[in-house]
Amino acid sequence: PCSSSPCLHNGTCINQYLNQFLCTCPTTWTGTLCESLVNPCLTYPCFFGGTCLLDSSYRPSCICPSTQTGVYCETTLSPCLSSPCYNNGTCVTNALRTSYTCTCPSLYTGLRCENLVNPCLPNRCIY
Incomplete structure (x- = not known):
């Protein structure tokens, strides 16, 4: 049966018993006759x-x-690449680099150092 060159895409035909054949395909092709392209x-x-x-x-x-x-x-990628901390806060990532915390300068607070601390709280300012 290999005399008819049934294998496609440079597949190699191997005669088997009882008038059967087997195609061995190049690595990028598959199928009985090497007719299907392998999805890389x-x-x-x-x-x-x-x-x-x-x-x-x-x-x-x-x-x-x-x-x-x-x-x-x-x-x-480090979540700190986008500079998420405001007002000169320092961005610190966790060990897995999946989250961050902001270390804020003394006059700022909030998750991203976005809030100015009111120096008069908790006591009242006297002028």
Whole structure:
């Protein structure tokens, strides 16, 4: 049966018993006759919610969520990159780089150092 070259895309035909044959396919093709293109995204690792997309040449790449970067979305971006602390507050990330806290200068308070401390509280100012 291999004399008719049934295997597609440079697959190799191997004669089997009882007039049967088997195609061994190049790595990018699959199927009984090597007729189906293998989707490289099936084995391409995109981490932390990344999405695998194929370019026009059928090459895989990862599209990362806004919190990740890297070829495989393997690197977590610091939440401090956006400078979330106001009024010269210092941004400090947690160990996993998933959240932050702001260390505020003495005259400011709030989650992002957005509130000016009233120096007259809790006591009344006397002028």
